[in-house]
Amino acid sequence: MTAAQVAERDALAAYRGMWEDWIAIAATGDYQNPRLATHTSGPALSLIYRGVYANWRDGLVARGEPVLSPKVSAATPQENPDRITITDCVDSSNWLNYRTDGQLENDTPGGQRYVQALAVQRAGEWKIDQLVVQALGTC
Numbered sequence: 758m759t760a761a762q763v764a765e766r767d768a769l770a771a772y773r774g775m776w777e778d779w780i781a782i783a784a785t786g787d788y789q790n791p792r793l794a795t796h797t798s799g800p801a802l803s804l805i806y807r808g809v810y811a812n813w814r815d816g817l818v819a820r821g822e823p824v825l826s827p828k829v830s831a832a833t834p835q836e837n838p839d840r841i842t843i844t845d846c847v848d849s850s851n852w853l854n855y856r857t858d859g860q861l862e863n864d865t866p867g868g869q870r871y872v873q874a875l876a877v878q879r880a881g882e883w884k885i886d887q888l889v890v891q892a893l894g895t896c
Contacts, residue, residue: 759836760836760837760838761832761835761836761837761838764832764837764838764839764841764878764883765829765832765838765841767878767883768829768838768841768843768876768878768883769827769829769843769876770883771796771876771883771884771885772796772825772827772843772845772874772876772885773825773827774795774796775793775796775797775801775805775874775885775888776823776825777796778792778793778795778796778797779793779805779809780819780822780823780852782809783808783809783812783818783819784818784819784820785818786809786812786813786817786818787809787813788806788809788810788813793805793806796884796885797884797885797886797888798877798879798884798885798886799877799886799887800886800887800888801874801875801885801886801887801888804888804890805888812854816856816857817854817855817856817857817862818854818855818857819852819853819854819855820852820853820855821851821852821853822851822852823847823848823849823851823852823867824847824848824850824851825845825847826845826846826847827843827844827845827874828843828844828845829841829842829843830842830843830844830873838878839877839878839879840875840876840877840878841875841876841883842873842874842875842876843873843874843875843876843885844871844872844873844874845871845872845873845874846869846870846871846872846896847869847870847872847890848867848868848869849867849868849869849870849893850866850867850868851867852867853866853867867893868893868894869893869894869895869896870890870891870892870893870894870895870896871891871895871896872888872889872890872891873888873889874887874888874889875887875888
């Protein structure tokens, strides 16, 4: 494998790891859980923690899992990247918010959202540093 292929593989692994961590902490509402920092940093970490906190504050947890289909859309520098942009069309149809009594938060179904993430390598470790999650129906 070339250095660029290894970087892409590792950046995608960080992206998938970020989602696994997000799903796990959103299921419990534990917005103080440090697990998310394993694969996420900077503004992306803050965005996810704020979202989980808001759900906790409102008495909500997320159940299920979104369906991911990430792809690398850019890498800089090309030969040995330390910044990789990942795009995805995340399907949240099976990842919905529930009240703590087990009832769905509302009758609005999930759906597909365009997601763009910036993975950054620092000290040999890849983390998702920036994350943009668009509204339902954007992909």
